[in-house]
Each structure stands twice: as C-alpha cells, then as structure tokens.
Amino acid sequence: MSMNERKIIDLDQGWEFMYKGITKLKRILEGQPEPQFNSEDYMMLYTTIYNMCTQKPPNDYSQQLYDKYREAFEEYINLAVLPSLREKHDEFMLRELVERWMNHKVMVRWLSRFFHYLDRYFIARRSLPALKDVGLTCFRDLVYQELNVKVKDAVIFLIDQEREGEQIDRALLKNILDIFVEIGMGQMERYENDFETPMLLDTSDYYSRKASIWIEEDSCPDYMLKAEECLKREKDRVAHYLHSSSETKLLDKVQYELLTVYTTQLLEKEHSGCHALLRDDKVDDLSRMYRLFSKIPHGLEPVSNMFKQHVTAEGTALVNQAEDAASNKKVCFPQAEKRDVVGLPEQVFVKKVLDLHDKYLAYVNDCFLNHTLFHKALKEAFEVFCNKGVSGSSSAELLATFCDNILKKGGSDKLSDEAIEETLEKVVKLLAYVSDKDLFAEFYRKKLARRLLFDKSANDDHERSILTKLKQQCGGQFTSKMEGMVTDLTLAREHQTNFEEYLTINPATNPGIDLTVTVLTTGFWPSYKSFDLNLPAEMVKCVEVFKEFYQTKTKHRKLTWIYSLGTCNINGKFDQKTIELIVTTYQASLLLLFNSSDRLSYSEIKEQLNLTDDDIIRLLHSLSCAKYKILNKVPNTKTISQKDVFEFNSKFTDKMRRIKIPLPPVDEKKKVIEDVDKDRRYAIDASIVRIMKSRKVLGHQQLVMECVDQLGRMFKPDFKAIKKRIEDLITRDYLERDKDNPNLYKYLA
Template sequence: MAVLKQSVTKLTNILEGLPEMPFNTMEYMLLCTTIYDFCTMKTPNDLSEQLYAEYKKSLMDYLHSTVLPSLRSKNDEYMLKELVRRWLNYKVMVRWLSRFFHYLDRYFVKKKALLPLKEAGITCFRDLVYEEMKGKIKDAVISLIYQEREGSQIDRPLLNNVVEIFIQIGLGSKEYYEVDLEAPLLQDTATYYSRKASKWILEDSCPEYMLKAEERLKQEKDRVDHYLDHTTKQKLIENVEHQLLSVNEIQLLEKENSGLIALLRDGKVDDLERLYRLFSRIPEGLTHVSQLFTQHVKAEGTALVSQAENAATDQSVQFLSENHELMNLLGFQVLIRRIIELYDKYMGYVQESFQNHTLLNKALKEAFEVFCNKSVAGSSSAEMLASFCDNVLRKAGSEKLSDDEIDRTLEKSMKLLSYINDKDLFAEFSRKKLARRLLFDRYANEDHERLILTYLKQQCGGQFSSKMEGMVTDLTLAKENQSCFEDYLYANPHAHPGTELSVSVLTTGFWPSYKSSDLTLPDEMVKCIEAYKKFYESSTKNRKLSWIYSLGTCNINAKFDAKSIELNVATYQAAVLLLFNSADRLSYAEIKAQLNLTDEDMVRVLHSLSCARYKILKKAPMTDTVSPNDIFEFNSKFTDKMRRIKVPLPPVDENKKVIEDVNKDRRYAIDAYIVRIMKSRKALGHQQLVLECIQQLSRIFKPDVKLIKQRIEDLITREFLERDEEDPNIYKYIA
C-alpha cells in the first residue's frame, strides 16, 4: 500500500504544479503489477475491496484538501475559472488512477456490480464538491448571463466549460443540468424579460418593440449555440417569446398609431413581415393577427360601399343621370375598381408579408365576403360586377385599357366573384350583357370574351358558361351565314329587297329570352324579311325563324330642310318614322293601329323621337310626356351638326325579370340537389339534408333555408320523398 500512496502523492504534486518528475515506465509497471498481485491473491488475502476503497479515498482526500478550499475562497467569475481548472485537473487524476487500478474494473467491479472507476471518481466530485458549490456556481453563471444581456462582454468559453461540468456529473443524464442550472436560468430569464417588456410596451412603438424583441430572440438563440446545451434552446426561446410576445400580444397588436391597423394602413411592409415572423412563433398569435386583419379590411371595404351608396343617393348629381360615362365614374365602376385596388393591396400583404399563410388568406376571404355582398342603390353586388366587366369588354367602355390590362382586370374581377354569394345571378346578368355586346357589335375583342368565360367556368362550373360559349359561337356562325346570304343575293339579283339587310340567326337555347311582338312592319321591311326567308328555307328545311324585332337596328336617311342626316334607330323607331313617308300627321291611335304596338312600347318609342334630345317628330301638345291624345308630324326643321346621329331608346329595366328567372332556376337547382343527395343516401335527417344541400349549393349561390324547406315539402307532395313513419324528421327517397 505504501507504493500506492506514494504514487497518489506524486500524481497530486504533478497536478498542482509542484516540482515532481513524471512517471516513468518502471514506476508505472511496478504500480500496475502491485495492484494485480493484490487482486489475484487467494481468499481471504484478496485485497480488491480495500483497493477499491483506497481508490475512492485518494480522490476524496484530494477534493477535501485541495479542491474545496480553493473554491471556497473565490466568488463569481473567479470561482468559475477555478472550478473549471480544478475539474480538468481532477479528470486527469481520475484518468490516471483508473489506469493504475485498471485490473479492478476488469473483474472486481463487474463481479460486485459496483460503479466503474471513472464513474466512481465523477460521483465523488459530485457528492463532495458539486453538492456544496452548486448554488454559488448557478448564481455566478446566471450573473454572467445577465451581464451579457445588459451589453457586457463575457467569457463565453468559460460558461461553456461550466455547463459541461453540469452535464458530465450526470453520467449520461442531464438531470443535474436541468434541475440545478436550466430551471433557475429559465425562471430568471422570465423575470428579466417580463421587466423589459413592461418597460418597452410603455415607451416604444409597435415596430420599435418588435425590433427589440426580434434582436433579443436572436441573441438568446446565439447564447444557446455558444455555451448552453442544445436541449435548452426551445425552452429558452419559448420562454422569451411568452414574455415578450404572448403576455403583451393584444396590447402590442392594438397599440394606437403603431399597431397592426396602423401598419396595414400605412403600408409598412417590412414591419408587417417582422410582425408575422414573431407572432407565428407563439400559440394563437396568428389567430389574433387574422382577427384584426379581418376587422380592418372589412371596415375599409364597407367604407367604400358606403361612399358609393352616398354618391348614388346624392341629390346634387342626379342631373347627371343621362351621362352614362360620368355615372360610371361616380357609381358602380369606381366602386368595383376601388375594391379591386383594395384586393391587390391586401392580397399583396398576405402573399408577401404574411407568406401566403392559410389563416390570413381565410381572414381576407371573410372580410371581402362581407362587403362584396352588399347592395348599392338597390343594385346587387352581382349586378355591379357584371356591369363593370361589361364596361371593360365593350368597345366604347369608359375603361381605356391595353389588352394586357384588360386580361389582368378580368382576372381580378373573377377573383372578386369568388367572394360573391350569388354567382348564378352574376352569370345571368353577364349573359344578358354579353348578348347586347354581341348583337350590337359592341365587343372589343373575341379573345377577351372567351377569356372571361374561362374564368367563369372555373368559378361556377360549365353549366353557367356553356350557354355563353354557345352565344359566342353563334355570332361566328352568323357572320358566315350573312356572307352566304350576300352571295345568294349576288347570284339572284331579282331576290334583292332593295335595302341592305344583315341578319343574325341565333340558337334559342343559348340566348336570353326576349319579348316578341306582332309588330306590323312597313312594306320596306317586309320585303327584307321575305327575301331572307327564301334564302334561309333554301339552305335548311327543319328550322323555323322567329324574328325578335326589339333587338333590331336600322339606318334611315332622313331629308330635313337644312340637310340630310343618317339616323341610327331601333326597328320600332324605324317603323314609326317610315309611316311619315306617306302621311304628314298621324295621331297616337293611328300609329298604334298601323304598327300593332303595345302602349308601353308606343310611349317609349314616341318619347324617344319627340321629347328626348333629338326631336325628329313634333308633338302636339308640346309636353314632356306622351299621351294617347297626342298628334305627331315629321319635324322638317330639325338639324344637327353631325351627319350621322344615333337616336337611343329609353332603356328597359330588365333587372326584375333577371332576378325572377334566377330564382326560378334556383328552385330547380335545389330540387335537383335534394334528389341527388337522397338518391345516394336513401334516408337522411332533416337537418343533415339541409346542411348538405347548403354545402353543395354554396359554390353557386347561398340558398335560403326556408326555400330549401319549401322544396322538400314540394318533393314530398310530388312523391320523390316521403317521411319516415316513426320519425317525421327523417326523409326517405322513393325510387
């Protein structure tokens, strides 16, 4: 044992830097041989147990006599440096002694199930040094971290080495690190940032606060990377996020003049990106952001609708009602344009600043669905959007745009359509307006017409776009048919009616229904009709022509005293004017009898010719209204600076009929969906049937629950469905 004690003393002197010769080979071999001999002696002379105890005693003596006194005499950073130095020396001592006593590890330790020599050495340090000094060590580490957070430079490698001590004494477990250092550090961190947040939230604007918060989070991540264990990163970051963001979340987002609303209003893209990055890190952070986002967008959109409503009802602009282009500027056109600009602005924020996050997309959708379904001056959003698209697509529309701009505008308009509930109503208004553009040659570009139909098919399905696609195709075929008619007249000069005639033959199922009348045409027009009938009958035998005079236009050469003027008029107007070729004066009753027009049409036509801007006819008595007692005569004194003028008919309000047609179609659609659902499910409860019906129909329109109930009752009456005998709330499909 004397050799062993001398060797331990020599090792201790070497570690402490005292003058001592290093171990030579002979000394090392002698020590190892001695221990081997002690361990291999026969029982009861085997000294393995005493050697194991002597190994631990040698370490504990070193800790008691040298390590602990050196640590007790120092504080703070100096104590940590001494700890690291002593720990490194101690590990060297353990490594050498475990080599000397290696034979114990091979047999005795395994046989007795004792701690291996190295682990036993670590346990000695933990029990004697660590348990006594851990409080001071923890306080010193947290103090240095505090200094660094306050801007001081600290010895990061030192802290890294201290953290390694906490981990290594756990012998594979991080319990000592987590309980004795990490937990107090997290608590101190929470306290530190709670104080900081309370100060910043009062002194700084939202962008300034977020800059500080983001920088602090970056510093804490960097801190973990340099000297804390990697398992601490998530806990520490979440701790800081909670104190800086979660605790003050609402107050920060709603901060006056600098919160989320102000950032959105002022277009602070960088700050919005930072806000998204920060609040996406905390639970429910983006939920509150999306709620405020929805409120703000909804408020801005609703304000636009209110402005349009006020402009529409402003008595000071009512005198402009005849100026269609200016009405568009003041009304629906500018409203839709501003909503598109609003969409571009906030969708830009969603895609760029908010990284196209699903929650923010949903928030934008919810906001737009509110104000995009409001009516203005009695006009629904579906009608306004259809009018806007019509204005973009018309030749003489007020939107002076390039082809690329038209494409983009139509695409954005269709995105607005996705927020409108009554997509079927938009489709029907669009069909009416498309018909007028095509029939009166007001469309600017056929490619644009087909483009919007493609968008409509994507939004609403082929059932809405198929008829309009047929209308566009009809016009192409009509041009070919007109060319054939002109060839026919050229080949048969005797068949020429003496008047140029252009006819568009349309497929009844594709086009909107128009009012037909038994108009008695003047002879000049009858000749044209008969000529075209002969041509058409020569090319087809199975089709019958039905003439829609209300859609026709005529160019008439009128000879006035001052000069001749070409008048572009509707067919009804032309029929009235041609009567004055054979009569100087005609009464209201005489005109009505000769043309077989209704009173409604008579008033519209005669008013446009005698009371409106162009007074082609003189009326007696001279009033602003037409009555059955009026007398009319040709106004030979009429003149105008233009050689060719268009005499418009007062527009007929077809909105009511469009809405009636759509409501009728909705009833059919609800019936079809109910039957389809019940056919697949066979039996279904009332509430489930209503919900499924709403869900499937919502892509086209937002159905009214009362209407669905009415249609269910009607289908029961018509024996498509029946109620369950035991439970009347359950419906059964009747095959």
C-alpha cells in the first residue's frame, strides 16, 4: 500500500507496544525468566519507531519518543537501580555498582538500536545529544552524582588495605575506575577530580606517615630498599587498576614523601648514609641511591656533592700519608742517597692516586651510570689533590718521574707490556687534572732525554705509545719536541753506523779509541751548558775525526759538543789488578791528568780542565771522598777545599772487574721551573697579542679571562703574571691604555 494509505499509529498505542519491549529487556537484565529477543521482535520494535517518526505532522512523534527514551532510563534507575545500591555498603556496594553499570550499558545498546531512526534524522538535524549519550547522562546524573564520594572512599580504603599487605580484588577496582573514566564521556576530569585528586592526597598522607617512622628506625640502605619496593608496587598498582595517566603523578607523590622530604636526613645518616656507603664500597646500595635520587628534581646534586667530598678527602689523605712517609724517610735515613728518599713514598703515592682514580671512575660508570654530574664531581675532586704535590715536588714532577720509572730499564721488570700500556694510559688520564701541564712536559722531556742519551729506555714502542696518548690528550704542540727527540735517536744510530764505515774505509784517520757520537737537533732537546772543557789530547783527536766525517755529510751544520753528557770507559792500572772504570767525560779528563803527573793540587787541576769551582768540587768529591777512592787526598777529610792536593791511589782494588763511578746528580728542578716560567711569559705575551689583534679594543677583565681560557689547557696563568705581561707589552708599544678609561686596552699594529 502507498504511504497515504498506511495506518496512522497514535502515540499511546505505539508507546504501549514499545513499553512491552522495554519491560521484556528489563526482565532479561534483572535475570528473570524471559526468552531472548529474536530478530523478528527486534524488527517489529525498530519498525514501530520508524513508522511513528515518518508520519506526517501532527503525527510525527519524534520529539515525544526522544523524551520517552530518556524517561525509560530514569524510571528504571529510580525504581530498580538506586534502591539496590542504597542498601549495600563497601565492597558489596562496589560489586553491585559494577553489575548495574554493565547492565545499564547493555540497556543503552539495545534501546538505542530500537530507537535508531531518531539518531539518524531527528537528532542529527537538531544537534541534540545522541541516544547513547542520553543513556549515559541519565546514569551520571542519577547514580554517579549520588554515589561517587562513597565509591571513591571505598576504593581508597581498599587501596590502603592492599598497601598494608592484604589481598584485594584488583579486577573489581579496575572495573570501578573504568566507570569514572567512561562517565566522563571522553573527558578525564571526572576521574581526575572525583577520584584521582583525593587518592593522591591519601597517598601522600599514607607515605608521609610511613616515612616518619622508617627514617627513625631504618639504616639508609634499608630505607632505600623500602622506598624502591613502594615505588615498584605503586607502578604495579597503575598497571593493574589505576588509569595510566595517574602513574607520573602517583610516583611523584611517593618520591616526594619518601625521598625529597628526607633527602638530607637520609644521605647524612651517621653510620649508613652516603659517606658510609662510599667508605665501605657498598656498590649495590650506591646504585640504588642513584636510581632513586635521579627521579627527583635536583636529587642527584647532594649525592654528587658528597661523592666529591669523599673522593677529595680520600685523595687528600693520600697526600698527607705521602708527606709523612717522605719526612719519616728523611728522618730515619740521613745517610741514604737522596735518590732513594724521593723514590719511594712519592712513587707509591702516584700509584695509589691511579688506583683511587680507577676505583671511583668505576663508581661513576657503574653506580652512577656515567652521569655528567658525577664525572664533574670526580674531576673537581681530583683537581684539588692532584695539584697539591708532595714534600716539595709538584704533581707534574711526580707524574714525570713515575713515567720515567716505568719506561727506563729495570724500572718495570715486573710489569707485562699490557700492564705498562695500561698504566701509561692511566697516568695520561691523571694528567688531565693537573693544571701545570707545561711543567710536566718539561720534566718529562728532561727525563726522556736522560733515558734516550744514556740508553736507559726499556722499550721504544712504549716511548712512542705514551707520546701518542699525550698528543691526544694535550695536542700536537705538547709533544712535538719529544717526538723529535725519539726520531733524533733513530737518525743518530744511522750516523754512527755511517761513521764506523767511514773509519773502515779511511783507516789512517782512526783515533784508536772506540767513539760513539749521538748527533741531536738543538731545538728538540733541553738546553745543556756547553763548557770549554780542556779535553785530553786523545779525546781531541776523536772530536777532530768525527768533525771531518760530519763535513762529508753536511756543510751547513755546526756541531756543539756537550761533554757534560758523555761517558768514557777507561782502564785503571792498579797494583793488584787492572779495573775498567765507567766514568763521565769530565771525570775521565780529570783522571787522565794523572798519566803525566803524580801529584796535582786543586788549583792545578782547575787550571788544566778550565771548569768552574762547583764542577771541580763535584768531580774531586766523586773520585776521592765517595765510595770508590781512585785518588788519595791530602788532608784526608770528607770535604774538598781549594788547598787540597791529590795523587793516584795505586793501592785501590775492588772485587769487580768493572765499576761505575757515580757523579752526584745536579738538582735540575730549579732550572726546569725557571725554564717553564720563561716559556710561560712568552706564552702569555703571545696570547694577549693574539686576542688583542682580533679584538682591537678590550677591557682588562675580559682580556684576562680570555687569556686564562686560551692558556688553560697547558697551565693556570696567575692573574698577577698576566697583569705584569700587559704592562710589559704597553711599554713595548704593542698595546696602549685608553686615555679616558685606564681599564680599556687598544691594540697597536
């Protein structure tokens, strides 16, 4: 039949049919005996609505049906849902609520299907809330509004019971909290305002109570274990029933109450706080401390400060220990050679500092996960005591001596090649903390020179390897001279081979003495005094021959002879036996004088050798007053005076066939320090000029700061020194002061 002939359904009659369907649905939800809907029932209900909405006005009942849809929910809630909820309490009320909410959602789903036609046209055209939302809103306004406070209290009560170790029904809580989320219909504010905020407040109270007890009763490690466990459990709680958006807020509250509030008290606990853990190497506890405190704002700062204090104290204790050891040695063994006294405590000290660095670097890497704050703390701590020095020796010198001991023959017989490499690597790391790197370089160069020239170096590879490490750490400028020295020696060996060939080819020139000459490049090596020592004739011949040979190689180079570094092997013909004496060139020249004279006075010796009094006294002392008395002295006293007379001691003998006669070492420290000071003056000058050249005009403060910044890699320039250099550059017309502002400098090109 056509549209016009369709039978009009009036409102009451149509609604009566719909109401029967709705009642059937409610009976099913209440669990009463009722057959399920089949598709026919469903189609009848759907079509009834469709027809009632498509009749011509005034019989289009869309608005009335929309209202009745809502009333159906309100009626059911008021008559069935609320009464059943009001009579139950606590967990039973929660279970009922979950049940009712599930049913309500089923009811919304079915009814919105029956009334579906409304959604499609009527609601869409008038921009009214959709059927599904109307259903949810009814529950929200009638059930949720009335019960949410009670529900929230019940849930929080259960959470606290669980915190106290009781078993609770987590699934129930999850379902309840889903209601808070779903009732917001896409917004989180119901969950946040009605549940989360009060729950967080309760959490703070709960942990505040716990913390105030634990902080009194527990050691720091026990407290941290509890805190970590609590945080783990709260995280777990979120995973099981809280909404994931609560995690950060919840953990923040727990961290605040357990850690932030008690940071100082916890870290400074007398027998178990941070210092005690460091002292007793409690690596696991320190790792836990890092994990916990890295989570709270600025939490790691106090930990890294205590780490820095601890390392500084340990290092400073090593310095004091070394000082005591050094001074005790000096007290106990006045007769020991100076070398032994310095050798031991200071070298042990460097070894201990290396071990200390290993130990705490491992802490930084493992316990503190390489965090920059702890790297910085370690660096600042080591800078404190690595620049202290021990018994008058700066750390720069101690490190250079330490390297020397490892690299020279006999210095490290016990160490494998790998161990030597590893130790050198560590020394270079330590050098990073020393502010006077240039001083180290100079001491190192002096000692390297001795190793190379006196054939004391144990292994070329190690010598080159440490230079590579130093180059990486301090730059090429730092090592260029030292690299030159090592290369020089290789070239010198070639020269020597060529010289020996030259003598074979020209036998007439052979001086009859074995001669080894090491030719060096002036710029690379430390500066040595070259004296006009009067060489004995035999040696003069050697020098001449080598000069002739050298001229065949190069025309443009001048040889300067450094006799103070030479050694000679000479035969002493004594009454009992002939003994080979290993002596310096100076000692040899003095002894050879006795080939032509039996007795010589101090002044005769001085005149013949043409050396200073200092040198003559040292030489004569080594040959007549020390261990080996090759010369007899009149009078026979322990000191040399200018009135003394000397003669060859033919009675001398020794159980060895060869003996080395030591010359007491000259203390080169003063010279090294003077040289470095001079170099520093040049470096500061160059830096100031460089800066001023690019800036043209600069204030005093900035100039000083930039200068310190530029030079900091090699040494810490002293402000007074910089000021002095600026004054000097002004008098030399490199800079001038501004006429109106004396604190401003201008560059004069």
